[in-house]
Amino acid sequence: MAEQLVRVYVPATVPMLAELRQEGWILAPRAHAVTPELREWYAEGDEEELEYVAFTRAAQEALRLLHADPTAPRRRVVVSADLPAPALRRHDPELGSSTVRLDGRIAVGAVAAIHVDGVDALADVTAAVDVVEQALAGDSDAQFTVDGVEDHELEWYDASELDTVCDQTR
Numbered sequence: 001m002a003e004q005l006v007r008v009y010v011p012a013t014v015p016m017l018a019e020l021r022q023e024g025w026i027l028a029p030r031a032h033a034v035t036p037e038l039r040e041w042y043a044e045g046d047e048e049e050l051e052y053v054a055f056t057r058a059a060q061e062a063l064r065l066l067h068a069d070p071t072a073p074r075r076r077v078v079v080s081a082d083l084p085a086p087a088l089r090r091h092d093p094e095l096g097s098s099t100v101r102l103d104g105r106i107a108v109g110a111v112a113a114i115h116v117d118g119v120d121a122l123a124d125v126t127a128a129v130d131v132v133e134q135a136l137a138g139d140s141d142a143q144f145t146v147d148g149v150e151d152h153e154l155e156w157y158d159a160s161e162l163d164t165v166c167d168q169t170r
Contacts, residue, residue: 005082007051008033009058010106012077013065014169017114021166025105026079032058032098033088041096054098055080059115059154063132063146066125073169074126075117078154081110111159116169121152 008031020026032054034047042050055078062076089101117125128135128149131142157165 004085006033006085006088007112008081008083008088008100008102009055010079010081010102011058011061011065012079013062013069013072014075014077014116014166015069015072016065017077017079017116017162017166017169020079020106020108020111021162025107027105028079028102030061031081031088031100031102032061033100035090035098035100037090037093037095037097055115056150057098059150060146063125063128063149064136066129067132074122074129075169076121076125076149076154077117078115079106079111080113080115081106082112083110108159108162111162113159114157114162114165115154116157116165117152118155121149124149124152 010026010028010031012026012028016026034050034054038050038053042053045053058078059076062078066072066074066076083102083106087103089103128146131139131145134142135146
């Protein structure tokens with residue numbers, strides 16, 4: 001019997017993609033996935049809608065990673081990976097949570113796709129990164145700026161295009 005794989009959405013940065021390329025893995029302690037808590041909260045949603053919620057939350061968390069790394073190019077990155085179910089631990093039992101903890105490294109072979117902001121999003125992402133912590137603290141103006149980034153869809157790349165993505169986003 002094949003091991004059950006779960007699609008996870010890992011918030012990342014361009015330097016993390018470079019690490020994935022160079023080392024063959026990245027270390028990401030948290031990700032987002034369709035959890036039982038998310039299913040219960042979004043009972044009317046189909047699987048595709050639930051996946052989109054988890055993906056969007058990973059993209060939002062990528063803003064915090066960018067805030068923590070002022071040298072990283074201002075592009076949100078989400079790495080979609082398929083991991084064995086035992087490698088995930090639900091992190092937050094709160095209704096609606098999609099957060100999971102990951103055990104260990106994510107190997108390049110587990111990567112299904114890479115999602116990166118296009119150049120048209122740079123100004124909005126930069127503005128959102130500057131105020132993301134204030135938004136989390138409840139500042140409504142900052143939240144408006146952060147929400148504006150969601151108008152930009154992340155570009156999709158196959159995992160085999162990792163070299164191309166790294167070369168284009170330096």
